[in-house]
Amino acid sequence: MTRYIPFVIYLLLIAMYEVIWRDFTVLYLIAINVPAMLVVIVAIYKSELTAAWFGFLAGMVLSAGNPGGMGWQALLLAAIGIAVFHLREKLNLESIYSKVLLIAGAVLLHNLMSILINDLNRILFLTWSYCLPSAVYTSLVAWLFFLFKEKKVTLENIKSVF
Amino acid sequence: MNQISNLFPKSWRNLHFIVLVFFSILLLFGGKNITEPASRLIISSFYYPFFKIKNFMVEMSAVAAENDLLREQLVSASTRIAELEEEARGTERLRSLLGVDPPAGYSLVPAKVISVTYDGALPVSAVINRGARDTVAVDQPVVNQSGLIGRITDVLGNFSVVQLLTDPANRVAARIAETREMGIVKYKTNEGLILDNFPVQGKIHEGDLIVSSGLGGVYVAGLTVGTVLEIIRPDDAQFCKIILDPAANFGSLEELFILRPVNK
DSSP states (O other): OGGGHHHHHHHHHHHHIIIIIHHHHOBTTBOOOHHHHHHHHHHHHSOHHHHHHHHHHHHHHHTTTOGGGHHHHHHHHHHHHHHHHHHHHHSOOOSHHHHHHHHHHHHHHHHHHHHHHHOSTTHHHHIIIIIHHHHHHHHHHHHHHHHHHTTSSOHHHHHHHO | OHHHHHHSHHHHHHHHHHHHHHHHHHHHHSOHHHHHHHHHHHIIIIIHHHHHHHHHHHHHHHHHHHHHHHHHHHHHHHHHHHHHHHHHHHHHHHHHHTTOOOOTTEEEEEEEEEEEEESSSSEEEEEESOOGGGTOOTTOEEEOSSSEEEEEEEEOSSOEEEEETTSTTOEEEEEETTTOOEEEEEEETTTEEEEEEEETTSOOOTTOEEEEOOTTSSSOTTOEEEEEEEEEOOTTOSEEEEEEEESSOGGGOOEEEEEEETTO
16 A cells, blocks of 8 residues: 555645646746656656556646646546657666656657647747746756756765865 | 556546546536635645745735834834934023023123034133124123133134133132132142132032132122042142032033123
8 A cells, every 4th residue: 555655645745746846847837847847756666557547647637726627637637648658668767857858859849739728829929938948947846856866966976066 | 456457457547537538528528516615725735825825925014114114104203302402402502591590791602612622631722603793792701501611812703712611721710608618619630610818727528609709800799610539638728629610511512601791
């Protein structure tokens, strides 16, 4: 049972981001896509089924405020989890940049699909003004995350600079 | 569970996907009966604690803003109160000045102290905002509501210099109001205001009122100088040492009156 605790924490992290941190991190209406980023990270480090179920639940948590889109979001993030897992099997993911690229692609796909579901008329405008910048912004955050996770940057490194 | 999944790994995976797709279809096409309870459950379990935290943060931020505003208002109100208190003190002072009556043959010329010159703890002279244009002349006495302050020693067009009682060079011919016995009031830096030249056998008591005698021609008779604070009678001396408590507070001179003879 305890092995599920990290995933519950990730889901709580999504809720916390959406409620509290989103307002502080939005830059010119561009937000970090934390659910998609977490689904990709889980898919990179965990099994296919875990990625699929985590994606499904992350989609449900993400769209709790909009129950009409809950099914689409759950299915979309579950599909992204499975797709990333299979890509991970085929790609060399030793490099941080490949992981960041995977996240950028997944976030772009998630943003695009979310817009396709909700607002088909403004797809081109939103792709340019939101989907791409959001993918870049999320990738930047993911890059920092991987730098710390893979110990490329540690607190000791940072302290030694000062 | 793990044993079953190990026996049929492929089937187990497919079963998961079937269940996952089934739930997705349920959420997609199940309508509000399915999605709304799920949404409520997720909101109450995942979002609710963060809503509470955010609400608390918003409230704290509003409280902080209100606190800043109140602090600003408090400073403003405190400043205003200080101003009003100062005005009230001024009003009280001016009200007490209304009760000052000039001696017969004199009129009062109100004046404000512009600056004072110190020699030690107390001021020895003051510059007032009345001068020759107000027919102020040298040697005119200066009083306030408490009593004698000094005399005019120098006059300019719009200003005059007042030599205060606290100037050691100043002398006032005085007498005890009750017994009419006389002496000379002067200020000594180490002893304060004293009544000098008073014989040891003279009748004087602590608390007696000392007024100007009018002798000498500068100070009008009857101006309050002070009260007897302490009497020291040395055995081998002709005169006793009498320490006075000045009637006026020389540390807070503000509004004064020049006693101008009416016929001038």
